[in-house]
Amino acid sequence: MTKLLVRDLAQVVSPAGTGAPLRGYEQMSAVEVIEKAYVLCEDGRVSAVGPMADLGGIEGELEELDAKGRVAIPGLVDCHTHACFAGDRVDEFSRRAAGATYEELHAAGGGILSTVRATRAAGEDGLAEALDEHRAWMLAAGTTTFEAKSGYGLDHDTELAQLRVVRAAGGVATWLGAHAVAPEFDDADAYLDFALAEVLPEAAELAEAADIFLERGAFDAAQARRYLEAARSAGLALRLHADQFTEGGGIPLAIELRARSVDHLEATGPGGVTALARSDVTAVLLPIAALFLGRPMPPGRALLEAGAVVALATDFNPGSAFCESLPVAMTLACTQLGLGPEAALIASTVNAAHVLGRAELVGRIAPGYSADLVLLETTDWRHLAYHFGGDLVSAVVKDGAVAWARRGV
Ligand code: NIG
Ligand code: FE
DSSP: OOEEEEEEEEEEEEESSSOSSOBHHHHTTOEEEEEEEEEEEETTEEEEEEEGGGOOOOOSOEEEEEOTTOEEEEOEEEOOOOOOOOSOOHHHHHHHHTTOOHHHHHHTTOTHHHHHHHHHHHHHHHHHHHHHHHHHHHHHTTEEEEEEEOOSOOSHHHHHHHHHHHHHTTOEEEEEEESSOOTTOSSHHHHHHHIIIIIHHHHHHHOSEEEEEBSTTSBOHHHHHHHHHHHHHTTOEEEEEESSSSOOSHHHHHHHTTOSEEEEOTTOOHHHHHHHHTSSOEEEEOHHHHHHTTOOOOOHHHHHHHTOBEEEOOOOBTTTBOOOOHHHHHHHHHHHSOOOHHHHHHHTTHHHHHHTTOTTTSSSOSTTSBOOEEEESSSSTTHHHHSTTOOOEEEEEETTEEEEEOTTO
């Protein structure tokens, strides 16, 4: 395989150290910056990083990418998306703008269930096409590793089709079999009986983790325990959507079941913050969803100061967060959650990779890691968060090859 030399970078920026996850304010404030640097990629991995002044001769066939003074950060890792959906919810967006709430639309059979109808109707090929388009948007925003959940099928065939499509697109698949009660069932327990008996055995072959929406109007803590225990017995890692609108016992359950993460936390109070900080469960914060729904922001700074493991994700979906940009999430982390640019970067790289069980492979620019880089149109990497909606991503390298580039790069 040819080697790729990315040369003449103004900065190469990477989370400090080699460990994962990074937790608390201090660890999440440390990034390493090499000025006037190069990155050498070989066989899809980073083989060397250092100052241009130390660059010696390189043997063998070599491709060069002149960064012309741009900055390199690790490929971003989006550890929480619902990118595998068909259709859109622009009508609902208009109704919300006129005053309807997300919960009202959900209770009236719209919301998640309207995307379920569109996703079921799309068929596996249609779904693959939709995810291709969404994946291209994510890549252009700097995301080189993405997770995507099922949860818009809620029947045997469509749930499994979603998981296959995510895997075929190179994503990390999560079975969100308990996103809402399928329209064919009027009782959450009856629906769970079906999902656990009929879908879980095959979902466990395709997905890496299981997730549930623990919330008023969706599933309660007892139902979440039943679903997650069954998923764990089938070999899946565990994740939860919890405390989005109300504190529903998701944090103690996540800690007891040793879940990988608990995600959302807009409604989490001080007790939840303290409990999470004492645990190894990652708090995945989704400020785009809070902004998009006009909800309170999750307690990012309190979690950091208490010593929690914090990750950041887009929650990209057609209802509560129609936005695929981790850089936008990073800006919101800095302006609304009390994170610095360093913590925002760590939360979108190494800690997000940890949530996906890939922290030894992605999330850093260091020898041995996947050669996934984002080149930014700036000489100070912090502009990525500072320039709100600034579109700084000018090229994306994935597995040692240029996967996306703006014209002229
Ligand atoms: O994480 N809260 C539940 N699920 C998604 C929204 C999905 C949708 O509205 O389609 C979320 O915000
Ligand atoms: Fe979500």
